[in-house]
Amino acid sequence: MQGDSGFCEGLCIELSSDAAAIRCALEQVMASKPVLQLPQDLSARLQLVLAEVLNNVVEHAYVLNAGRIRVSVTVLPSGIECCVCDSGCPMPDGRPPAGALPDWSEGEPPEGGFGWFLIRQLTSGLHYRRQGMCNELRFRIDLN
């Protein structure tokens, strides 16, 4: 993964691309001092969004080859700033999915397709870029 000098201002975690490592990383984030001091609602949104973003990296970017993921979490007065980097496949069409709520008005409710909807609902300032061989996704989770 490319070096990025300004990358780590807050809490930084590097993990491998599997579900058990994601669970472990989330527990580490939630147990960290700056996150423990946040209002419960804000830290709960952080955990859910990070879970969805990291699951997507494992299930899509690293669908062919496993790899490393870097997560940075910075607590600001107005909320939380996050950056997730991986060196897997780029996002389809070079941009993150719109995240529409799946429509099940005709038929049974779906078992998937909610991940990007939740990410879009719970974040602001979402920005994706492909840098060399890496994906970088930045977003904020606002206090209110």
Added chain:
Amino acid sequence: MEVSVQETADCLVVTVLEPRIDAASAIQFKETMRPLAGKGSGPVVLDLSRVGFLDSSGLGAVVAVMKLIGPNRKLELAGLTPNVDKVFRLTRMDSVFTIHTGIPHGQRNAG
């Protein structure tokens, strides 16, 4: 995945005894629930009062369990913690399930 199962006169109460239903445990959750589909009668009430975290993989697994239990038998939910409740509400899946605020049957008499 560890669950406790209580058969009452009118439903089957399944209490999930683990704190997370996420991408790491969604498949185990479905496999644990599969044999329970044929057990007891009436609705299956899934008690999630000990589950503090559920992501979209967990949500998908709950929907999958609803499908494998149905269509003639209902899956109902009970005891949603605030974080879990929020996932159901945000995704509008709260309209798909009957959601009980407490554990509706049987638990009171548990030994």
